[in-house]
Amino acid sequence: MSDAARVTAASVPQGERRWVGFRTIVIREFGRIVRIWGQTLVPPAITATLYFIIFGSLIGRRIGDMGGVTYMQYIAPGLIMMSVITNSYGNVVSSFFGAKFGRHLEELLVAPLPNWLIVLGYVTGGVVRGLLVGLLVTVIALFFTHLQVVHIVAVLAAVLLTSVIFSLLGFVNAVFAKNFDQISFVPTFILTPMTYLGGVFYSITMLPEWAQHVSKANPILYMVNAFRYGFLGLSDVNLAGSFALMTVAATALFGTCVWLMEKGTGTRE
Amino acid sequence: MKALSLRQLSKTYRNGVQALKGIDLDVEQGDFFALLGPNGAGKTTAIGIIASLVNKTAGQVQVFGHDIDTDLETAKACLGLVPQEINFNQFEKVSTILVNQAGFYGIPRGVAKERMEKWLHKLQLWEKRDAVSRSLSGGMKRRLMIARALIHEPRLLILDEPTAGVDIEVRRSMWEFLRELNASGTTIILTTHYLEEAENLCRHIAIIDEGRIIEHDRMATVLRKLHSEVFVLNVRQPLAAAPELPGYAVKLTEDGSVEVEVTKAQNLNDIFAALSARGIEVVSMRNKANRLEELFLRLVEGRDAATGAVKAAASP
Numbered sequence: 303m304s305d306a307a308r309v310t311a312a313s314v315p316q317g318e319r320r321w322v323g324f325r326t327i328v329i330r331e332f333g334r335i336v337r338i339w340g341q342t343l344v345p346p347a348i349t350a351t352l353y354f355i356i357f358g359s360l361i362g363r364r365i366g367d368m369g370g371v372t373y374m375q376y377i378a379p380g381l382i383m384m385s386v387i388t389n390s391y392g393n394v395v396s397s398f399f400g401a402k403f404g405r406h407l408e409e410l411l412v413a414p415l416p417n418w419l420i421v422l423g424y425v426t427g428g429v430v431r432g433l434l435v436g437l438l439v440t441v442i443a444l445f446f447t448h449l450q451v452v453h454i455v456a457v458l459a460a461v462l463l464t465s466v467i468f469s470l471l472g473f474v475n476a477v478f479a480k481n482f483d484q485i486s487f488v489p490t491f492i493l494t495p496m497t498y499l500g501g502v503f504y505s506i507t508m509l510p511e512w513a514q515h516v517s518k519a520n521p522i523l524y525m526v527n528a529f530r531y532g533f534l535g536l537s538d539v540n541l542a543g544s545f546a547l548m549t550v551a552a553t554a555l556f557g558t559c560v561w562l563m564e565k566g567t568g569t570r571e
Numbered sequence: 572m573k574a575l576s577l578r579q580l581s582k583t584y585r586n587g588v589q590a591l592k593g594i595d596l597d598v599e600q601g602d603f604f605a606l607l608g609p610n611g612a613g614k615t616t617a618i619g620i621i622a623s624l625v626n627k628t629a630g631q632v633q634v635f636g637h638d639i640d641t642d643l644e645t646a647k648a649c650l651g652l653v654p655q656e657i658n659f660n661q662f663e664k665v666s667t668i669l670v671n672q673a674g675f676y677g678i679p680r681g682v683a684k685e686r687m688e689k690w691l692h693k694l695q696l697w698e699k700r701d702a703v704s705r706s707l708s709g710g711m712k713r714r715l716m717i718a719r720a721l722i723h724e725p726r727l728l729i730l731d732e733p734t735a736g737v738d739i740e741v742r743r744s745m746w747e748f749l750r751e752l753n754a755s756g757t758t759i760i761l762t763t764h765y766l767e768e769a770e771n772l773c774r775h776i777a778i779i780d781e782g783r784i785i786e787h788d789r790m791a792t793v794l795r796k797l798h799s800e801v802f803v804l805n806v807r808q809p810l811a812a813a814p815e816l817p818g819y820a821v822k823l824t825e826d827g828s829v830e831v832e833v834t835k836a837q838n839l840n841d842i843f844a845a846l847s848a849r850g851i852e853v854v855s856m857r858n859k860a861n862r863l864e865e866l867f868l869r870l871v872e873g874r875d876a877a878t879g880a881v882k883a884a885a886s887p
Contacts, residue, residue, distance in 0.1 A: 311678065312726065414647040570624060
């Protein structure tokens with residue numbers, strides 16, 4: 303009897319089964335990102351290039367320095383983070399909702415995988431795309447300005463936590479969505495305004511005091527500033543608080559996603 | 572050992588529809604089992620619960636002794652499902668769908684590729700391995716779903732109307748394939764609208780109607796419960812009126828053939844003798860209805876009559 307004939311799902315130890323299952327979800331998600339690269343990788347690269355040309359080169363020259371760095375250098379971390387946020391979110395919401403809509407999510411629901419692993423697999427897919435696009439936008443930024451890294455740990459921790467958080471938010475959106483309108487509503491009407499008002503293009507110290515208070519209710523502000531601190535050593539907010547907020551948000555959202563899957567909300571009747 | 576055991580399984584959907592009303596069902600290891608019922612009877616709900624696609628309201632489900640409440644992953648690992656509707660990613664290649672599904676069950680990639688080749692050959696899809704799945708014909712899509720359900724070598728295979736919408740040739744080849752699979756030790760549960768399919772393939776049967784099991788026995792035992800069969804006799808010269816055969820219910824069809832209902836106490840020899848005595852020559856004969864279909868209709872009609880009687884008795 304060959305090896306293939308002997309191996310059954312029931313004969314594979316649980317740990318190995320879970321690891322292979324997780325790896326398969328991630329490989330499938332990565333394959334999807336690469337297969338539809340025209341939708342996943344090219345648009346954010348074009349958008350970032352336009353931002354750098356219009357806001358960085360054309361308008362930025364008139365704005366002058368921000369906190370001792372050029373405007374282009376100031377907005378570069380924010381633009382990288384913006385692309386990470388939108389792509390992490392977009393990857394999970396479209397992939398998971400697509401699987402629900404096309405019913406091939408059932409392939410995973412019938413498989414011997416715990417719900418937390420399914421959530422982790424999709425979130426990892428979102429993080430992979432978020433980081434890929436983030437890297438792409440960083441490379442584009444280097445054509446326009448010089449970037450140095452002051453605190454590499456802050457850069458990596460901020461980008462990873464932000465990507466995880468928005469992948470999880472994309473998952474929640476996909477779980478509740480019943481049609482394609484509902485997966486574009488949040489990015490259009492909530493995510494984009496919050497990102498634009500989250501200190502990507504300006505320091506909140508430029509705002510009137512009341513607007514600074516309002517801005518501090520926007521979680522994206524903390525993510526962008528933590529990331530910018532890693533590059534430039536500049537931040538409008540308390541860093542320890544920012545990382546604590548991101549860690550708590552990621553943990554709470556992961557718990558929420560697993561709970562939704564256990565309950566079967568949007569996935570099982 | 573029982574491959575599947577359901578105890579007091581109930582499901583009430585959010586809209587209040589009670590799809591399952593406490594069903595008990597046992598399927599022995601190695602069996603080829605038919606689960607029949609009209610549309611909306613609760614078959615797909617029951618299968619959905621067993622495969623974790625639907626949350627149960629109450630009751631117990633065990634797959635090879637593994638309870639889905641306490642040992643869900645092991646229970647799922649024993650199970651392969653061929654659902655009623657196409658549910659693979661229509662943009663993925665045939666080979667990718669199978670290798671990924673094997674991965675979801677923990678089968679290492681190398682083994683998965685060997686397994687994919689084996690099942691694609693067996694189900695005559697090997698030539699289509701690099702095709703995008705949406706380009707397959709209806710019959711091929713059905714076979715792909717069977718290959719996908721078998722990729723992790725499940726001990727229990729559940730097929731929810733696997734031959735719906737496929738042509739006769741494909742259906743027959745699927746029957747042959749399923750027979751071989753069952754002979755090799757895989758327990759199979761089949762739901763189908765083609766009752767002939769269940770009669771040909773299955774050794775045990777359960778009939779479900781309005782969320783309740785109304786019959787659960789060996790196929791042969793269930794079929795023995797039929798008290799009569801209707802035969803259509805094609806005669807040489809079309810008849811103008813139905814011949815009188817004392818003791819038999821006889822009807823004339825539009826094309827001049829004769830329909831005779833024969834109970835278990837009667838026999839065909841007497842009919843042929845009586846017709847022959849009247850100078851009527853029978854050239855061929857066929858059983859009018861599929862036997863199981865007839866039984867099924869009688870059971871459902873019996874339930875309707877009983878319900879009607881209860882309602883009539885209850886009305887003022």
